[in-house]
Amino acid sequence: MGDYKKKISLAVIKRLPRYHRYLGELLYNGIARISSKELSEKMNITPSQMRQDLNNFGCFGQQGYGYNVEYLYHEIGKILNLDVQHSLILIGVGNIGQALMNYISFEKRGFKFIAAFDANPKIVGMTVRGIKISDIDCLEQFLKQNDVDIAVLALPEEKSYEIANTIAKHNVKGIWNFSSADLVGIKNVMVENVHLTDSLMILSYKIGNQSTNKEFHY
Amino acid sequence: MGDYKKKISLAVIKRLPRYHRYLGELLYNGIARISSKELSEKMNITPSQMRQDLNNFGCFGQQGYGYNVEYLYHEIGKILNLDVQHSLILIGVGNIGQALMNYISFEKRGFKFIAAFDANPKIVGMTVRGIKISDIDCLEQFLKQNDVDIAVLALPEEKSYEIANTIAKHNVKGIWNFSSADLVGIKNVMVENVHLTDSLMILSYKIGNQSTNKEFHY
Numbered sequence: 001m002g003d004y005k006k007k008i009s010l011a012v013i014k015r016l017p018r019y020h021r022y023l024g025e026l027l028y029n030g031i032a033r034i035s036s037k038e039l040s041e042k043m044n045i046t047p048s049q050m051r052q053d054l055n056n057f058g059c060f061g062q063q064g065y066g067y068n069v070e071y072l073y074h075e076i077g078k079i080l081n082l083d084v085q086h087s088l089i090l091i092g093v094g095n096i097g098q099a100l101m102n103y104i105s106f107e108k109r110g111f112k113f114i115a116a117f118d119a120n121p122k123i124v125g126m127t128v129r130g131i132k133i134s135d136i137d138c139l140e141q142f143l144k145q146n147d148v149d150i151a152v153l154a155l156p157e158e159k160s161y162e163i164a165n166t167i168a169k170h171n172v173k174g175i176w177n178f179s180s181a182d183l184v185g186i187k188n189v190m191v192e193n194v195h196l197t198d199s200l201m202i203l204s205y206k207i208g209n210q211s212t213n214k215e216f217h218y
Numbered sequence: 219m220g221d222y223k224k225k226i227s228l229a230v231i232k233r234l235p236r237y238h239r240y241l242g243e244l245l246y247n248g249i250a251r252i253s254s255k256e257l258s259e260k261m262n263i264t265p266s267q268m269r270q271d272l273n274n275f276g277c278f279g280q281q282g283y284g285y286n287v288e289y290l291y292h293e294i295g296k297i298l299n300l301d302v303q304h305s306l307i308l309i310g311v312g313n314i315g316q317a318l319m320n321y322i323s324f325e326k327r328g329f330k331f332i333a334a335f336d337a338n339p340k341i342v343g344m345t346v347r348g349i350k351i352s353d354i355d356c357l358e359q360f361l362k363q364n365d366v367d368i369a370v371l372a373l374p375e376e377k378s379y380e381i382a383n384t385i386a387k388h389n390v391k392g393i394w395n396f397s398s399a400d401l402v403g404i405k406n407v408m409v410e411n412v413h414l415t416d417s418l419m420i421l422s423y424k425i426g427n428q429s430t431n432k433e434f435h436y
Contacts, residue, residue, distance in 0.1 A: 013423055017416035021398060044402045080419045081426030095320040099313035105398075105415055111422075150421065173425040176418060180239060180323075184262045190428060192421035196412065197323055198235035200394060201298045203368065203410035204329075205231055207391040208299030210408060 008056050015053055016076055018043065023073035035066035082109060088176075089148050090116040091163055092155030093123050093133050096178055096196075100152055101128045111150070115142055119159075139163070143170035154178040164189075226274050233271055234294055236261065241291035253284035300327060306394075307366050308334040309381055310373030311341050311351050314396055314414075318370060319346045329368070333360055337377075357381070361388035372396040382407075 022043055026034060040047040054060050057079055060072050077083060088106075090097050093116050100106070101113055118124055119136040126133045134142065142148075143166075151167045153160055153175055160179035164186045167175060174190040177183050183191045240261055244252060258265040272278050275297055278290050295301055306324075308315050311334050318324070319331055336342055337354045344351045352360065360366075361384075369385045371378055371393055378397035382404045385393060392408040395401050401409045 014416075014420060016423065017413065017419040018400070020419065021413075021416070044400070079423065081422045082419065084426075086422065086425075095317035099317035100414075102313040103414070106418060109415065109419075111418060149425065173428065174421045176421050182236070182262070190421060190424040192417055192424065194412075194414065194417050195235065195239075196318075196321070197327065198232075198239070199410055199412050200324060200329060201235040201238065201300065201327075202232060203392045203394050203408060204299040204304065205234065205297065206408040206410065207304075207367065208302075210391065 012053050012056055016080055019050075019053070020073065020076045020080060020082075023069055023076065026069045027073050031069055033066050033068055039067065085110045085112060086149040087147060088113045088150045088152055089142070090152045090154065091118075091136070091139065091167075092153060092159075092179075093118040093120075093126070093128065094154060097152070097154035098128055100154065100178075101131065113152075114146065114148070117142075136163075140166055140170070143167070143172065148172045150174045150176055152176045152178070153183075157181045161186075164191075230271050230274055234298055237271070238291065238294045238298060238300075241287055241294065244287045245291050249287055251284050251286055257285065303328045303330060304367040305365060306331045306368045306370055307360070308370045308372065309336075309354070309357065309385075310371060310377075310397075311336040311338075311344070311346065312372060315370070315372035316346055318372065318396075319349065331370075332364065332366070335360075354381075358384055358388070361385070361390065366390045368392045368394055370394045370396070371401075375399045379404075382409075 022039065026039075036047045036050055040050040043050070054072075057075070060067055060075065074083075088111055090101055090113055093101070097116070097118075101116060106112075113129070113131055116128065116131050116133045117136045117139050118133050124133050124135045148170075149172070151172050151174070153163060155163065157180045160177070160181040160183065164175055164177075164181075164183050168186050168189045172189055174192065175183060175186070177191055177193045178196070180195060180197065182193060240257065244257075254265045254268055258268040261268070272290075275293070278285055278293065292301075306329055308319055308331055311319070315334070315336075319334060324330075331347070331349055334346065334349050334351045335354045335357050336351050342351050342353045366388075367390070369390050369392070371381060373381065375398045378395065378399040378401065382393055382395075382401050386404050386407045390407055392410065393401060393404070395409055395411045396414070398413060398415065400411060
């Protein structure tokens with residue numbers, strides 16, 4: 001599997017968490033192996049699509065046997081870089097930010113908040129899940145002294161570029177961005193955007209075109 | 219623009235909220251028109267991609283003039299079905315659910331929560347932004363008596379299929395799903411999934427492959 005890193009398309013990568021989720025569920029239910037037909041039916045994709053996706057990463061399936069659920073689950077986990085712990089900081093401890101800090105399934109997968117920052121004096125000093133919220137003015141100092149893998153941005157759009165640029169200077173590897181800015185052109189850091197309003201608008205479109213776009217439903 | 223509904227690909231639809239977001243910002247900043255070159259640079263896409271996307275819906279641009287920002291903003295809004303109000307109910311008033319109820323930018327765009335439901339007796343009876351949380355046992359009764367456009371599901375995976383099937387029986391148009399189930403095979407209702415953990419895993423992948431996958435950054 002040594003050279004897969006260079007050629008995998010983003011479309012394939014985007015489907016991997018879904019494989020991981022389904023395999024995790026099978027594992028949880030004590031299922032040791034599954035045929036590509038069964039797994040693909042469960043996931044509502046074609047068997048050939050699934051085989052193509054997984055072939056990108058090596059030879060997982062075996063003719064007449066199917067997939068070893070536990071092995072495939074762990075291998076996909078490794079590809080997704082889930083076999084290491086990730087340290088997270090939160091910037092912007094509003095409604096969404098607090099909800100993310102309290103989302104225990106992140107921690108179960110090795111994503112652990114180690115600090116949180118806000119500009120609002122009413123929020124600074126509060127404790128959320130054992131973490132005392134720090135003043136945003138302490139962010140740069142904190143980044144100098146600690147290894148941070150991922151900064152979660154849940155703050156207003158107008159602040160997000162400035163904060164993202166500060167983060168990018170300090171060796172943070174990724175930004176998980178919930179602000180409505182796209183953070184175009186921030187160097188040296190990977191950005192993954194979650195635009196909740198965009199997602200709601202897509203649903204709005206689907207609803208408005210319900211009769212003609214049945215293929216949207218999955 | 220009468221017959222666009224039949225032929226627009228989901229890939230194009232998924233980009234529309236982003237156009238809407240950028241145009242809204244231009245409008246807010248008092249910019250009346252913009253060339254396709256400028257807008258596409260701002261959005262970090264090619265001018266030809268942008269023209270192709272927008273040509274799906276009619277003739278918006280004018281040679282030598284560019285786009286009329288306000289007109290394009292409103293037309294894309296109409297395509298996204300944002301010119302009508304949508305009534306929302308929330309099912310599962312946990313951390314994420316409460317954060318969504320408190321997210322004021324949804325309401326600004328015409329998405330208004332009218333009720334919320336939970337199974338936890340500690341949460342039932344609480345008030346969030348003026349809405350008293352009802353017992354989940356009252357859901358079906360409520361759906362019989364009220365017009366609900368969108369049900370927001372923010373509840374554990376194991377409950378989500380049962381609730382989704384109940385919703386689908388009662389003329390709700392869409393489900394905005396934050397549970398980790400994909401809700402495959404729910405009939406008569408459009409589903410839009412927001413899988414936060416999947417998004418975090420994709421960021422995790424990008425981080426782990428940072429050196430070889432610069433093209434992921436945008």
